[in-house]
Amino acid sequence: MTTIRTKLATLGLLAAMAGAPGLALGQDAAATNGTLKGMIISHSGSTIVVRANGADTPVLLTPGTSIRGTSGALGIRGEDHPPSDLIRGLAVTVSTVPSDAGRLAATDVTFKNSDLKTAQQINAGLASTDANVARNANAIANVGLLEPAGRTKVYFALGSAQLTEEGKQNLQSIAAQAKQIKGAYRLAVVGRADTSGNAAANERLSQQRAETVKNYLVRTQGISPAYFIPDTALGSAPVAQDPDPPKTAAEARRVTVTIAVNKSSQQAATAE
Structure with missing residues (x-):
């Protein structure tokens, strides 16, 4: 009986400790x-x-x-x-x-x-990576100084994120144009979808289309991932002051690739 009371008291103490603040x-x-x-x-x-x-x-x-x-x-x-x-x-x-x-x-x-030695080695690698990221960010930090130097549109079938042969040819042309630019450039990739389906599904589809285009440019055209401005997926949402709004559902099922260059570097190249 004494043993049972002792066990119960111990359990009660543990329960109190578990419920007490800070314990x-x-x-x-x-x-x-x-x-x-x-x-x-x-x-x-x-x-x-x-x-x-x-x-x-x-x-x-x-x-x-x-x-x-x-x-x-x-x-x-x-x-x-x-x-x-x-x-x-x-x-x-x-x-x-x-x-x-x-x-x-x-x-x-x-x-x-x-x-400590392992952590120091890892931090040395992170520092190098951070420096590269900072250099890339600095190159496009002032977006207001960027201007378009070329653009193409890639159209997709309804509900599809697969490139057509015509789409591949358009991407090959824009890649060749970008490589001829003197100085630094960036590629802006913007995906769209038509208004059929719900908004969330359209946004996912437009993101898939943008990623398809970017992957094609990287893997087959030799464009470095560092040259891309982060992808934008608009889905079917309208854009305020859109310079090129789609007029039909077929026009909305597209990805636009724009070559962006710094105004000052473009002016310097023109002067040469």
């Missing part, structure tokens, strides 16, 4: 108990954000925070590291305590030196 199972429990095991997803100033068990937890770094990297199979050998080594993608174990600011503060941050 929920999972990430909150790990933080309350003073340990976070996860991956750093950002580091800004004196705060790192650790992702563990699907939750993101900001942790404050203080002058007294110990940051150690370990080596060896047993992780016995350790060395101190600067806060700058706490980079995104690094797997860490963080010992935490509540801070006066109402957030968690780190007393100790530990990680494997091999994990």
